[in-house]
Amino acid sequence: MLKLARYIVFGLLLAGSVSVGADVPRDPYRHFFQDSFGDFSEELARAKAEGVDTIWDRYAALGTQCKVGELGICCTVCHLGPCNLGLPGSKRPQVGVCGATIHTVASRRLARDMAAGSAAHSDHGRSVANLLLQAARGEAPGYEIKDEAGTTKSLELLLKHYPSPDTWDRLLDGYIKETNHDHELIALYRLSEDVGSLREPRQYIDMAQALVVGGYAIEGQRIMEKGMSKDIFSGEDLTRAQRTLDSAKRRADEERKKLGGADAALAATKSGEDAYTLGKLYFSDGKYAKSAAAMRKAIATPGLEDVDDAHMQLGIALARDGKKADAIKAFDGIKDPKFAEVARLWKLRLR
Numbered sequence: 001m002l003k004l005a006r007y008i009v010f011g012l013l014l015a016g017s018v019s020v021g022a023d024v025p026r027d028p029y030r031h032f033f034q035d036s037f038g039d040f041s042e043e044l045a046r047a048k049a050e051g052v053d054t055i056w057d058r059y060a061a062l063g064t065q066c067k068v069g070e071l072g073i074c075c076t077v078c079h080l081g082p083c084n085l086g087l088p089g090s091k092r093p094q095v096g097v098c099g100a101t102i103h104t105v106a107s108r109r110l111a112r113d114m115a116a117g118s119a120a121h122s123d124h125g126r127s128v129a130n131l132l133l134q135a136a137r138g139e140a141p142g143y144e145i146k147d148e149a150g151t152t153k154s155l156e157l158l159l160k161h162y163p164s165p166d167t168w169d170r171l172l173d174g175y176i177k178e179t180n181h182d183h184e185l186i187a188l189y190r191l192s193e194d195v196g197s198l199r200e201p202r203q204y205i206d207m208a209q210a211l212v213v214g215g216y217a218i219e220g221q222r223i224m225e226k227g228m229s230k231d232i233f234s235g236e237d238l239t240r241a242q243r244t245l246d247s248a249k250r251r252a253d254e255e256r257k258k259l260g261g262a263d264a265a266l267a268a269t270k271s272g273e274d275a276y277t278l279g280k281l282y283f284s285d286g287k288y289a290k291s292a293a294a295m296r297k298a299i300a301t302p303g304l305e306d307v308d309d310a311h312m313q314l315g316i317a318l319a320r321d322g323k324k325a326d327a328i329k330a331f332d333g334i335k336d337p338k339f340a341e342v343a344r345l346w347k348l349r350l351r
């Protein structure tokens with residue numbers, strides 16, 4: 001009976017036969033659109049001329065709309081309702097069965113409608129996000145990003161949240177292509193190895209060659225053997241890889257001979273250059289703690305020529321030795337702006 005009475009009142013409301021005392025603006029959407037997008041009377045005129053219905057035509061065609069519905073105070077959240085509440089100032093109750101007031105019902109409905117509406121369109125946002133990601137990776141035919149600086153910045157931002165090997169690969173590849181400095185190249189390739197983006201035959205060969213030339217033949221041999229063990233070389237690449245490995249092995253044997261007296265030589269030396277060379281030797285052999293100690297001595301001794309590279313070697317050695325905070329301090333000691341850029345990538349990795 002109660003329910004029937006409620007339907008009757010609701011019906012009267014719909015018909016506009018009951019004076020409810022609320023001033024509900026007609027056609028509120030038009031104001032919203034005009035405020036948001038400016039005047040669009042030209043488009044409306046064109047739609048009319050072409051016989052295309054707009055939301056305003058359909059709105060007008062419906063005649064008197066339910067004022068309760070327009071205010072969002074008809075609640076269907078649970079099965080005690082629907083609670084079709086009274087308009088402000090009317091005699092009809094303005095509290096639902098559960099005790100929710102018109103303010104609660106209106107705000108709750110708005111929040112739920114917005115959540116449902118956003119969810120319904122989340123697939124569009126997802127498609128756009130995926131397309132942008134593919135474009136950033138160069139995997140979206142027809143889309144090209146010309147802003148290199150912007151791309152780098154975006155990839156770095158992406159790395160903060162999704163540090164995947166693919167994202168690192170894309171970022172480091174840009175830096176590696178740009179650099180023609182051996183020390184930068186070595187630091188970038190080492191980072192590439194540590195983040196898991198060293199995968200291509202070309203990368204293994206280039207890295208190993210840079211290491212051998214730079215005085216890290218034992219490391220160069222390790223890198224080539226690692227690449228070989230993955231069975232990624234074939235044809236021309238295989239020939240180059242074998243040649244690079246053979247050359248690395250020869251030079252690595254020479255380095256190994258020096259390792260025997262390295263501890264005593266480091267303890268005795270008063271030359272920053274000698275300490276630096278011994279630090280490189282330890283690094284090449286994967287003795288990162290010893291390499292860090294030698295680099296510290298090299299930096300502390302006056303007369304060292306390439307102080308920046310000593311800081312870079314120290315930072316990477318400490319990073320590989322699990323001493324993140326000390327590594328970051330070492331990277332901060334690099335003064336050359338371009339080399340400091342590479343150090344910044346290492347710090348990004350250590351965050």
Ligand code: SF4
Pocket residue numbers: 075076077078079080081082083096097098099100105
């Ligand atoms: S106002 Fe309360 S009782 Fe009524 S339908 Fe909504 S949640 Fe249920």
